Amino acid sequence: MIDNFLLLFDYPVLSADLALNGLLIGAVFVLAAFGMALVWGVLNIINIVQGEFVMLGGFVALMAAEAGLPVLLGIPIAALALFILGWGLYRLVIFRVIDRDLFVSVLATFGLSIVLQQLSNELFGADVRTLEAGLGTLLLFDGAVALAQIKVLAFFLALGLGLLLWLFLKYSRLGQAIRATAQNPRAASILGIDTDRVYAATYALNAALCGAAGALVVMAWAIHPYIGLPYTVRSFLIVIVAGIGNIGAVVAAGLGLGAFENVAGFIFGTEYQIALVFLLMVLVLVWRNLRLQRKRMYLK
Amino acid sequence: MGMARRKWTGKAGRAALTAALIWAAFQPGAALAESIRLGSAISLTGKYSTNGDFTQKGYDLAAKAINERGGVEVAGKKYTLEIVYYDDESTPARGAQLAERLIAQDGVQYILGPYSSGLTKAMAPVTEKYGVPMVEANGASVSLFTEGYRYLFAVLSTTEQYLQPVVDLAAKVADDPSRVRVAGAFENDPFSQDVQNGVLADIKRHSMKMVIEDKLPPELNDMSATLAKVRALRPDVLLVSGHARGAALAVRQLSDMRIELPMVGLTHCDSAQIIEKFGEKAEGFLCAAQWAPALKYSDPLFGSAADFARLYEETYGAPPPYQAAESAAAVMVFADAFERAGTLDPKAVRDALAETDMMTFYGPIRFDESGKNVAKPMVLYQVQDGEYKVVYPPEPAEAELRYPMHAR
Known part of the structure; x- marks a missing residue:
């Protein structure tokens, strides 16, 4: 551990390499976390299927490429396919658990995630799959920092989609309806908003974001039917830390998480990576709690 | 009591169906006396399904090749090999249950191993308890061979x-x-x-x-x-x-x-x-x-490693992964032990297995005290x-x- 720490001093540019690679890893988490925040905020559902949407997005991109389409086109295709799937799942399952206890929705989406895992295993096989986008590597600082361009693309896509999402929620008709429903579903429906449609659109939008993330995962890393859980856990964690109503905070928390993971994995050894991520989450929550308490005392 | 009449609880998978058919074929009146039944619970569904499939193909190919050459001769009498399969759904608990079922209910006295160390580990205590020999080809973990199991034999090189x-x-x-x-x-x-x-x-x-x-x-x-x-x-x-x-x-x-x-x-x-x-x-x-078609090993049944690869590809339409090759070798080890034991008593077959020293297309096979193959690099x-x-x-x-x- 100390060796690793010293190594950072011997090769200062390593820290840039680690942090930048980490930011890019975080970008994919950000995409999945956008969706989770949205669904949590609007439908009041903790969506455990998140990681499976990512996984399915990867398989859709893979199938699109195998059908002879340009590899990068797989990203919008995966988003579209998952949008449709998300809509279908809403009509089939999710609408039944919206007004129920949070625990019921966790259970229902957990069940869905198992079903989707097994179905993909049946359909696509259990093998690890990858897809080459053929983009090459971006070299910085005389080649001391090497970033896979597909990850750089993921990074800008995450930022771009974040901005679009923000604009959409703020200015579009549906976006305003989504926000209104999130604030007060009863009032929204009295004022003529078809809340059921809003819910369906929100859930489908979430699935689409995850689908895009999944397409990037298969191009930059690897997927298999059981790869979902880490993405569910990460997006949950990001939303816990960032809160559900703040897109900027989701971006910051997601990218920060990626960078922290990578640097911590380097220094303490990859086996402690996940443990450190959770430790960080606990610390953030404790710190936030303390701050809130202090505020309340101040108000008294 | 036939399986068809028994109430089905678990999932009736593809393999279970096959098993039922095979069982039905061996009801009294069928040619039961002429065959030796080997049992295997392998992963036909779940996360190991790809490799489970290779395992089954390897077993089937070897059994077919042996049967086509007239089967196994035990004490002057010819037997064909039949394999009863169940699907363990890639879960160890299910694997252990199915081993129990194969031995206690279906009366199988020889077990071909499942896919993966985890499932082998789950099944070994069961075969050990009943004194039924298990030859496995897909559990390489060192920990399988430190428990003192006497009825477990592995044809593949261990993980380390x-x-x-x-x-x-x-x-x-x-x-x-x-x-x-x-x-x-x-x-x-x-x-x-x-x-x-x-x-x-x-x-x-x-x-x-x-x-x-x-x-x-x-x-x-x-x-x-x-x-x-x-x-x-x-x-x-x-x-x-x-x-x-x-x-x-x-x-x-x-x-x-x-x-x-x-x-x-x-x-x-x-x-x-x-x-x-x-x-x-x-x-x-x-x-x-574990194995490659280019290796210069050979045996009288399949010929060279390349011959095996060719036969496999003709039969299944894809080149053989090593999981299929080692699985085929496991069946050959059983056949060899039956012939040398000269009886179908599981204890005698177990002793014959322990004495195995043979060359196959997959490589040399010789077991040490703990049952692992120490001859093949x-x-x-x-x-x-x-x-x-x-x-x-x-x-x-x-x-x-x-x-x-x-x-x-």
């Missing part, structure tokens, strides 16, 4: 040997082995930790230096933290064991990060399809395998010009090692 040949080759090409610096990234699961232990023992023996020893968490999908270290320390050898995902990530990310090393050894390259997926990027990687491929070429063991090697790996 997987990457040892890489260390061996590194020592050979180095002027001074003690100056070789080795980096390792091993997944934090029983398989890869066994691999790591085997490698560490060899590294110590050659007094090489281990400069990186990372444990990759099973849920990790990125290796850049480990590879950043590799980039800074430039080891002479990098060893990665993380199943197919580890192999795919290593090939992809080493190339993405523009890291070139003299020697990189992996496990599970073939299941990660590194040549098909990564093309040029996969050049020079060393891949551990691991095989190393190197990706050369877009093809897997055997570079180890030295004798049946088909190509020279390219060192450093990017040299042409």
